[in-house]
Amino acid sequence: MIAADLGALAAEVAREAGELARRRRSEGVALAATKSTIADIVTEADREVEHLIRERVRAERPDDGFLGEETGAERSSSGCTWVVDPIDGTVNYAYGIPGYSVSIAVVEGEPDPERWQGVAAAVCAPALGELFTAVRGEGAWLDGTRLAVTTETPAGALLGTGFGYDPSTHDGDLATVRRAMAMARDVRRMGSAAIDLAYLAAGRLDGFFERGLKPWDFAAGALLVEEAGGAVTRLDPSAARPMLVAGGPEIHRRLCELISDRRG
Missing domain, CATH: 3.30.540.10 (Fructose-1,6-Bisphosphatase, subunit A, domain 1)
Incomplete structure (x- = not known):
């Protein structure tokens, strides 16, 4: 087939x-x-x-x-x-x-x-x-x-994210949001990573990041983003809770840089 x-x-x-x-x-x-x-x-x-x-x-x-x-x-x-x-x-x-x-x-x-x-x-x-x-x-x-991803965000990027269910992970997730806010116009947390990634492919979001997603959470959405001209990366795939980052090429690059910066 x-x-x-x-x-x-x-x-x-x-x-x-x-x-x-x-x-x-x-x-x-x-x-x-x-x-x-x-x-x-x-x-x-x-x-x-x-x-x-x-x-x-x-x-x-x-x-x-x-x-x-x-x-x-x-x-x-x-x-x-x-x-x-x-x-x-x-x-x-x-x-x-x-x-x-x-x-x-x-x-x-x-x-x-x-x-x-x-x-x-x-x-x-x-x-x-x-x-x-x-x-x-x-x-x-x-x-x-x-569909096509956003390529320019002169007013800042509208970002999507999510949080894990384990309360012990929330402080780290919120710290990541603080780092990402350096490039954000605003942040949305909608509760379905698959929809977040589909919306990213459709240009309804500019970027997306979330730690701890399982393969079934992002497998379909990742292909949607890639076929819409975007990029998807798991920054630390061997970690217990890998970080998924997605966006148009430039937004993806900048998000990866901000999220990888552990100083903030």
Whole structure:
């Protein structure tokens, strides 16, 4: 299957999964568990949506691998792996805030962000009625419009970020925000890294940074940004909580410099 076909399948499955998530939200949310901390919740819908995606992929691409937030990893014999966050922004979802998404990426190579190459991506924000897609070498798109990152920020950059669920990490995260404010017009914290990266690709944000993201949080969004002309870097990939930085080329460069400066 060529990259464009993988992209079409990812978009189709993301749209179907997004509709299931939206429907389950309208029916009421049942909490299933907590993960790393009591604030890091899983809903029954997370599990149901991931199951739908896994089954749809297995039916179409039985030799592909799967790396999902809720159900873990399944090795690939085809060289392709589907990297899935069934509901990115679960706290938003649980509270009825529309900033949640289904994030699906197809990657080639080892299931390791430092070693894989993104092939196709889809980020569906069902409550917002938007589906962002990308195929390597063919650009990033929203409803037939090709996306492009911001390249100039004369009034300062509008930055997106997020914080970990563990309270012990918050001081460090806030210190990073202080360093980034040297180039910021303002900061947004929307609660879904996949949407943040999709918005960056669409020029709705100028830059993005967040520490501690998991591969399924950014796999799709990273390809959207790259195909929209931007750059994505994990500054310290071997750390326990790597820092992801993304933006247009110049914004990305300056953000990396500011965030790497530990003096402030």
